[in-house]
Amino acid sequence: MVTGVLDSGIGGLTTLSEILRVRGGGEYIYFADAAHCPYGDKSAAQIAAIVRAGAVRLMDEGAECIVLACNTATACAIDGLRAEFEKTTFVGTEPCIKTAKNYGKRLCVLATPLTIRQPRFARLLNGEDCFIPDCAPLAAEIEHSYPHLTGAYKMLAKILAPCRNEKFDACVLGCTHYCLIKDHVQKLLRCPVLDGNNGVARQLRKLAGASPDRGKVRLITSAPDIYTLRAAAEKILRRSAAPSIIP
Numbered sequence: 173m174v175t176g177v178l179d180s181g182i183g184g185l186t187t188l189s190e191i192l193r194v195r196g197g198g199e200y201i202y203f204a205d206a207a208h209c210p211y212g213d214k215s216a217a218q219i220a221a222i223v224r225a226g227a228v229r230l231m232d233e234g235a236e237c238i239v240l241a242c243n244t245a246t247a248c249a250i251d252g253l254r255a256e257f258e259k260t261t262f263v264g265t266e267p268c269i270k271t272a273k274n275y276g277k278r279l280c281v282l283a284t285p286l287t288i289r290q291p292r293f294a295r296l297l298n299g300e301d302c303f304i305p306d307c308a309p310l311a312a313e314i315e316h317s318y319p320h321l322t323g324a325y326k327m328l329a330k331i332l333a334p335c336r337n338e339k340f341d342a343c344v345l346g347c348t349h350y351c352l353i354k355d356h357v358q359k360l361l362r363c364p365v366l367d368g369n370n371g372v373a374r375q376l377r378k379l380a381g382a383s384p385d386r387g388k389v390r391l392i393t394s395a396p397d398i399y400t401l402r403a404a405a406e407k408i409l410r411r412s413a414a415p416s417i418i419p
Contacts, residue, residue, distance in 0.1 A: 173380055176235030177202045178226045180209040181315040182404040183349030184241025187265060187369045188389070189408050191239070194373035197383035201233050202405075204415070206395035210311040211244040212284025212347065219286065223249035226394075227257070229418065233392070237261040237380060239372060243283060243346045247290035263375050267346035268368045269296045275364055276341025282307050282331075282357070283346030293346075303338065305331050311349040318352065319403050325356055332360050342366055352408075391415035 177188050181204050188202055208214075208222050223245045227238050238253075238260060240246045246264035253262050267287075272279050279302040287293055288304060310327055317323040343358075345351055345367040358365045391413045393401050398415040405413050 173236050174199050174201060174234045175376065175380065176200070176227070176230030176233070176238040177241050178223065178230060178238060178245065179204060179241040179348060180211040180245070180311070181206045181349065182318060182401060182408075183311065183314070183347065183351060184239075185404050185408040186348055186351040186367070187239065187241035187372055190369040190373040191376055192387045192409070194370070195377045195380070195383050195387075197385035197387035198380065199388045201230055201235055201390045201392060203230055204391070204393040204395070204401045206315065206393055206397075206401070208394065209315050210284065210349075211242060212286045212311055213308060214286065216248040216286065216290065219244060219248040220252055224253065224256075227253055227260075227262075231257070231260060235260075237263065237376070239263045239265075239376060241265055241348055241372070243267060243348070243368070244287045247287050247292045261379060263372060263379070265348065265368050265372050266292065267296060267344045268366050268371060269300070269302075269344055271371075272342040272344045272366050273300070278339065278341045279303070280305075280335065280338075280340045280343040280361060280363075281346055282310075282343065282350050284308070284311060287346055303335055303340070305335065307331055307347070307350075311347055314349045314352055315400065318400055319407060321353060324353055328353060328356060329360065332357075336360065339363075389413060392418050394418060
């Protein structure tokens with residue numbers, strides 16, 4: 173089975189890396205929709221249309237199962253995709269707030285503005301009082317400053333400045349781009365930092381089974397600049413790949 177993995181850029185490579193670790197292999201098409209990055213500053217209707225187009229592209233490329241390796245895409249589009257494309261399996265990514273509650277009640281949640289505004293996010297919070305800073309420009313900065321990330325580190329420090337003296341039981345990363353600066357978040361907040369990638373990987377393994385091979389990955393992107401995607405794939409997936417640009 174060919175699995176498509178869709179994200180607005182390089183953040184979803186962290187999801188794919190965990191999938192490869194948990195499943196052991198498999199065949200994947202990774203679509204970095206960098207032409208529309210970031211997703212989090214658009215409307216829900218815009219993201220639903222953008223993600224639908226990306227999913228159709230992956231299905232045209234042969235994907236039978238599609239992982240939305242993006243919290244915003246999942247929050248805005250997965251219900252519509254499942255209703256429209258009943259023969260395709262969709263696996264979403266959501267902030268692991270339920271898991272984080274095992275560490276305690278005082279949580280910090282980093283997510284895009286659009287994710288935070290969706291009903292799915294409200295249901296995950298379930299009335300919990302979490303600290304949710306404004307991370308509006310962070311995903312784009314991570315995408316644009318990779319692999320050096322100096323600008324992203326400075327932006328993160330500014331975002332978290334109001335809570336540097338707070339004591340959190342855990343921090344939840346509600347954007348796969350944020351996983352690329354996970355160590356820095358942990359350094360600043362001094363608490364466990366969690367993301368949803370392992371849950372996605374375990375769900376896909378449950379649906380598709382384990383795979384004995386090393387895994388085959390093909391990279392496609394909607395942006396003309398392939399350097400960032402290629403560099404990220406080499407570092408995160410530990411394999412060389414030449415991305416293809418799609419119209």
